[in-house]
Amino acid sequence: MQPGAAARTRKPLSRKRILAAAVALADDGGVAALSMRKIAAALGVVPMALYKHVANKDELLDGMIDAVVGEIDPPAAGVDWKPAVRGRVLSARRMLLRHPWAPGVIEARMKARSAPTPAVLGYLDSMIGIFRAGGFTLDLVHHAMHIMGSRVLGFSQELFEDSPGGEPDPDALPPEQMAARYPHVTELAMAVAHDAESVVGAGCDDQLEFEFALDLMLDGLERLRRAS
Amino acid sequence: MQPGAAARTRKPLSRKRILAAAVALADDGGVAALSMRKIAAALGVVPMALYKHVANKDELLDGMIDAVVGEIDPPAAGVDWKPAVRGRVLSARRMLLRHPWAPGVIEARMKARSAPTPAVLGYLDSMIGIFRAGGFTLDLVHHAMHIMGSRVLGFSQELFEDSPGGEPDPDALPPEQMAARYPHVTELAMAVAHDAESVVGAGCDDQLEFEFALDLMLDGLERLRRAS
DNA sequence: ACCTGAACACCGTTCAAGT
DNA sequence: ACCTGAACACCGTTCAAGT
Numbered sequence: 001m002q003p004g005a006a007a008r009t010r011k012p013l014s015r016k017r018i019l020a021a022a023v024a025l026a027d028d029g030g031v032a033a034l035s036m037r038k039i040a041a042a043l044g045v046v047p048m049a050l051y052k053h054v055a056n057k058d059e060l061l062d063g064m065i066d067a068v069v070g071e072i073d074p075p076a077a078g079v080d081w082k083p084a085v086r087g088r089v090l091s092a093r094r095m096l097l098r099h100p101w102a103p104g105v106i107e108a109r110m111k112a113r114s115a116p117t118p119a120v121l122g123y124l125d126s127m128i129g130i131f132r133a134g135g136f137t138l139d140l141v142h143h144a145m146h147i148m149g150s151r152v153l154g155f156s157q158e159l160f161e162d163s164p165g166g167e168p169d170p171d172a173l174p175p176e177q178m179a180a181r182y183p184h185v186t187e188l189a190m191a192v193a194h195d196a197e198s199v200v201g202a203g204c205d206d207q208l209e210f211e212f213a214l215d216l217m218l219d220g221l222e223r224l225r226r227a228s
Numbered sequence: 229m230q231p232g233a234a235a236r237t238r239k240p241l242s243r244k245r246i247l248a249a250a251v252a253l254a255d256d257g258g259v260a261a262l263s264m265r266k267i268a269a270a271l272g273v274v275p276m277a278l279y280k281h282v283a284n285k286d287e288l289l290d291g292m293i294d295a296v297v298g299e300i301d302p303p304a305a306g307v308d309w310k311p312a313v314r315g316r317v318l319s320a321r322r323m324l325l326r327h328p329w330a331p332g333v334i335e336a337r338m339k340a341r342s343a344p345t346p347a348v349l350g351y352l353d354s355m356i357g358i359f360r361a362g363g364f365t366l367d368l369v370h371h372a373m374h375i376m377g378s379r380v381l382g383f384s385q386e387l388f389e390d391s392p393g394g395e396p397d398p399d400a401l402p403p404e405q406m407a408a409r410y411p412h413v414t415e416l417a418m419a420v421a422h423d424a425e426s427v428v429g430a431g432c433d434d435q436l437e438f439e440f441a442l443d444l445m446l447d448g449l450e451r452l453r454r455a456s
Numbered sequence: 457a458c459c460t461g462a463a464c465a466c467c468g469t470t471c472a473a474g475t
Numbered sequence: 476a477c478c479t480g481a482a483c484a485c486c487g488t489t490c491a492a493g494t
Binding site: 030032100104107108111112121122124125126128129132138143146147181182183184185187212213216217219220221224 | 258260328332335336339349350352353354356357360366371374375409410411412413415440441444445447448449452
Binding site: 035036037047048051056057 | 485486487488489
């Protein structure tokens with residue numbers, strides 16, 4: 001028995017510990033940097049030991065999804081549908097900011113298995129329940145769920161985000177070429193970021209923008225609900 | 229010179245041919261099944277031959293993004309901002325239906341390099357230009373771009389889609405357990421799909437739902453534009 | 457019965473050897 | 476100078492050998 005062996009084996013390996021280590025690894029480093037071998041190394045365990053608790057990597061990713069979806073606050077009780085949905089969505093957003101890899105993993109899983117994980121299904125179910133309790137017809141709830149989940153351009157608002165992780169683009173255009181080739185992007189970026197540290201993205205309050213978009217959708221839904 | 233060599237070398241290898249082969253491979257099989265070695269095999273070429281035309285796999289993915297974004301129709305000229313934006317977004321959607329891997333690749337690239345590819349930047353620029361020409365203030369265009377790109381729940385509307393590619397979930401719950409555990413999802417699914425082939429998703433007109441969500445956003449933007 | 461090291465079939469990419 | 480096979484450092488997972 002070599003020194004340190006006791007410390008390493010103090011906490012026995014479990015599915016929960018494996019998932020926590022995997023989520024932590026994905027949080028800093030992205031899901032691309034996640035490997036069974038690295039998870040095992042982080043836990044001080046041989047790679048094959050993981051396979052006692054998770055069937056394979058896909059099943060591990062499913063477990064990670066359920067773990068982070070479980071972090072979303074439960075719906076507020078005794079409030080109107082609009083603040084209830086609003087609070088739920090903003091809580092989901094906070095979770096996604098902690099685990100930016102989650103949307104991609106959820107979507108990939110959806111495309112592969114064409115069904116969400118139980119936790120995601122539970123989240124959707126409770127969201128539908130809020131709309132129903134708020135007096136929405138089934139038809140309008142259906143529309144609402146599509147609206148809440150739609151991503152109109154297929155890529156998200158992080159497009160303009162100045163993510164601190166990535167290193168600056170090595171072949172970025174000089175500002176004057178940028179302005180000549182993309183005049184509207186440049187004009188908008190200049191207007192948004194008076195403190196012109198970076199041409200694109202700096203000085204944009206993403207939380208405010210997110211809530212602005214959310215409220216636009218909620219107000220639109222409220223109008224439809226009243227008309228129906 | 230063995231038979232077939234002439235046929236294989238008739239078309240010389242080029243960046244465009246490589247990108248076309250890569251896009252075709254990703255279209256059926258997903259981006260996970262895409263590998264330098266498979267692209268080379270599809271072109272009847274040794275893997276290392278690709279590296280004369282693309283620097284590495286990341287740069288190849290960038291090229292694939294620009295290729296498919298180039299498929300989006302140019303903006304209609306001489307029309308009001310609303311039909312112009314509407315047409316552009318619906319054209320983008322058609323492209324994304326042909327290349328369902330594109331959003332994930334665009335997002336991954338954004339997260340890694342924190343800057344969109346030139347073609348994506350060009351698309352955004354022209355979209356901003358449409359709003360500006362329609363009389364939107366810079367501030368409102370900024371909001372509008374966030375609204376168009378936002379994905380409120382972090383996962384897309386394909387959540388409920390009955391994608392034909394994936395095989396049926398092996399550990400799907402029987403309908404009665406489904407109804408007990410996810411009552412609202414089940415109620416909604418039953419209402420939407422009267423032809424109850426599959427419990428979730430069948431009979432939902434995604435194109436209609438997409439346009440419904442799009443129009444809700446466009447109408448909301450129009451109201452804001454008039455108020456400003 | 458349980459655990460695990462070696463092995464297999466992949467992957468992107470480097471690099472030196474061959475022409 | 477150009478091309479390319481072998482090799483390197485990874486990966487998820489199988490499987491048989493060891494305890």
